[in-house]
Amino acid sequence: MSAQITVEELAELMKKAAGVTVAPQDLQQRYDSGFDALGIDSLGLLGIVGELENRHGTPMPPDAERCKTPRQFLDLVNTTLMAGA
Amino acid sequence: MSAPYPRRAAVTGIGVVAPNGTNTDTFWKSTREGISVLDRITREGCENLPLRVAGEVRSFEPSSSIEERYLVQTDRFTHFAMAAADFALEDARLGDADAEASPFSLGVVTAAGSGGGEFGQRELQQLWGKGSRFVGPYQSIAWFYAASTGQISIRRGFKGPCSVVAADEAGGLDALAHAARAVRRGTDVIVAGSTEAPLAPYSMVCQLGYEELSIVQDPARAYRPFTDDACGFVPAEGGAMLVVEDETSARERGARVRASVAGHAATFTGASRWELSREGLAQAVRGALDEAGCAPEEIDVVFADALGVPEADRAEALAIADVLGTHGRRVPVTAPKTGIGRGYCAAPVLDVAAAVLAMEHGLIPPTPNVFDISHDLDLVTVRARAAELRTALVLSRGLMGSNTALVLRHGAAEAS
Numbered sequence: 001m002s003a004q005i006t007v008e009e010l011a012e013l014m015k016k017a018a019g020v021t022v023a024p025q026d027l028q029q030r031y032d033s034g035f036d037a038l039g040i041d042s043l044g045l046l047g048i049v050g051e052l053e054n055r056h057g058t059p060m061p062p063d064a065e066r067c068k069t070p071r072q073f074l075d076l077v078n079t080t081l082m083a084g085a
Numbered sequence: 086m087s088a089p090y091p092r093r094a095a096v097t098g099i100g101v102v103a104p105n106g107t108n109t110d111t112f113w114k115s116t117r118e119g120i121s122v123l124d125r126i127t128r129e130g131c132e133n134l135p136l137r138v139a140g141e142v143r144s145f146e147p148s149s150s151i152e153e154r155y156l157v158q159t160d161r162f163t164h165f166a167m168a169a170a171d172f173a174l175e176d177a178r179l180g181d182a183d184a185e186a187s188p189f190s191l192g193v194v195t196a197a198g199s200g201g202g203e204f205g206q207r208e209l210q211q212l213w214g215k216g217s218r219f220v221g222p223y224q225s226i227a228w229f230y231a232a233s234t235g236q237i238s239i240r241r242g243f244k245g246p247c248s249v250v251a252a253d254e255a256g257g258l259d260a261l262a263h264a265a266r267a268v269r270r271g272t273d274v275i276v277a278g279s280t281e282a283p284l285a286p287y288s289m290v291c292q293l294g295y296e297e298l299s300i301v302q303d304p305a306r307a308y309r310p311f312t313d314d315a316c317g318f319v320p321a322e323g324g325a326m327l328v329v330e331d332e333t334s335a336r337e338r339g340a341r342v343r344a345s346v347a348g349h350a351a352t353f354t355g356a357s358r359w360e361l362s363r364e365g366l367a368q369a370v371r372g373a374l375d376e377a378g379c380a381p382e383e384i385d386v387v388f389a390d391a392l393g394v395p396e397a398d399r400a401e402a403l404a405i406a407d408v409l410g411t412h413g414r415r416v417p418v419t420a421p422k423t424g425i426g427r428g429y430c431a432a433p434v435l436d437v438a439a440a441v442l443a444m445e446h447g448l449i450p451p452t453p454n455v456f457d458i459s460h461d462l463d464l465v466t467v468r469a470r471a472a473e474l475r476t477a478l479v480l481s482r483g484l485m486g487s488n489t490a491l492v493l494r495h496g497a498a499e500a501s
Contacts, residue, residue, distance in 0.1 A: 017157075018158075019152075019155070019157030020153070020154050021153060039154055043223055043225070043226070044158075044222075046222040047222045047223065050218060050219075050221070050222065053218065054218055054219060
């Protein structure tokens with residue numbers, strides 16, 4: 001498993017954990033739109049975080065599930081993964 | 086808030102997802118023809134349980150009408166509810182524009198017997214198979230019996246009164262009465278009803294403890310209330326949602342007033358104490374007739390609870406006679422649920438849907454698989470019977486002891 005979460009993996013997790021389908025290239029263009037605008041509620045984001053933790057065997061910081069946008073989220077989880085690597 | 090006119094609760098929309106039809110038209114045609122769809126249970130993981138026969142909803146594809154994120158978040162019983170609510174709202178010609186214009190004038194009431202068993206089982210298997218980190222967060226809401234009310238209100242943007250009735254099987258009728266009360270108190274529209282999905286391994290095992298459950302393996306013989314061969318009831322999934330609406334505002338917006346919710350009463354006589362349900366049911370019927378201002382002779386058809394347990398069937402037949410007197414022996418009684426099974430709280434709501442359709446078509450649907458009646462009832466069997474139907478009485482009892490009666494009037498309420 002790559003140490004970094006790509007936009008492709010985030011798009012896949014959004015579909016799996018929250019049932020929200022957004023193509024990776026669209027997600028890249030909507031990096032700064034809110035998760036709520038993408039149709040992801042707080043439980044959906046919690047599910048994405050849980051799935052990431054299980055895949056990477058690393059706990060994510062509590063702020064991960066409070067991120068408002070994909071950019072914030074990817075910055076935070078990738079910094080965390082980098083630090084743990 | 087004082088209303089400028091007496092507010093009456095009308096049924097303006099019907100949405101059905103049932104074992105014998107996944108839309109209202111198919112449901113009515115199969116019900117009218119007395120087609121039995123009871124069959125061997127085919128759901129994965131359910132094949133080797135002592136409960137073999139049920140009413141499965143086989144031709145329902147949730148992804149064709151429900152957005153993926155709602156599918157991921159919810160159990161099958163909520164998929165049924167969201168689809169049935171859509172059908173009912175469409176039937177009543179209420180769309181998203183109505184919810185956007187006045188979100189607080191629309192609400193939701195559902196009843197549920199057990200909630201999302203299939204979803205819950207999957208997540209609990211994750212918990213004990215892999216650990217708590219593998220339980221998805223939507224478990225916190227999806228298996229809850231209140232999930233359908235919440236998800237319908239979120240999905241449709243309804244911000245008016247929302248509630249859930251947990252009152253045993255008869256709660257399906259209580260939910261409609263609760264909706265009618267909300268309408269009389271000032272809410273214009275309530276989407277109300279019940280759907281259930283009890284045909285999954287964990288849910289089925291839970292039901293095996295019910296002594297009233299039929300474990301007869303022949304679908305044609307498994308559920309035959311009011312006969313000497315009565316051997317319990319067969320469960321079912323699916324259900325119905327109705328639009329219950331203020332009659333005057335319905336008329337003002339040009340909606341069709343299909344029936345009035347005229348009277349309701351509920352009593353409680355204890356779990357599996359079927360002999361006592363005679364008095365409890367009779368008292369519920371008296372209360373419902375009283376609220377409807379309806380004389381016993383005015384009842385044109387009775388949709389029976391029809392549990393299929395000899396003692397319970399006897400109690401119901403006697404309760405009908407106790408309240409309706411000599412009219413009780415003449416009034417046509419039917420139990421179309423013998424062709425589809427009892428979907429717990431959803432069963433009496435499907436009966437209400439069938440009763441409204443029966444009044445509209447002047448046709449009493451028959452009681453499939455039932456032939457030799459061993460009670461003093463005029464049970465409609467084999468084929469539908471034509472009759473002028475202005476008033477219908479729907480009865481329901483729960484395994485835990487609830488007894489409910491609901492009186493429906495055809496079309497708009499008469500000025501009284």
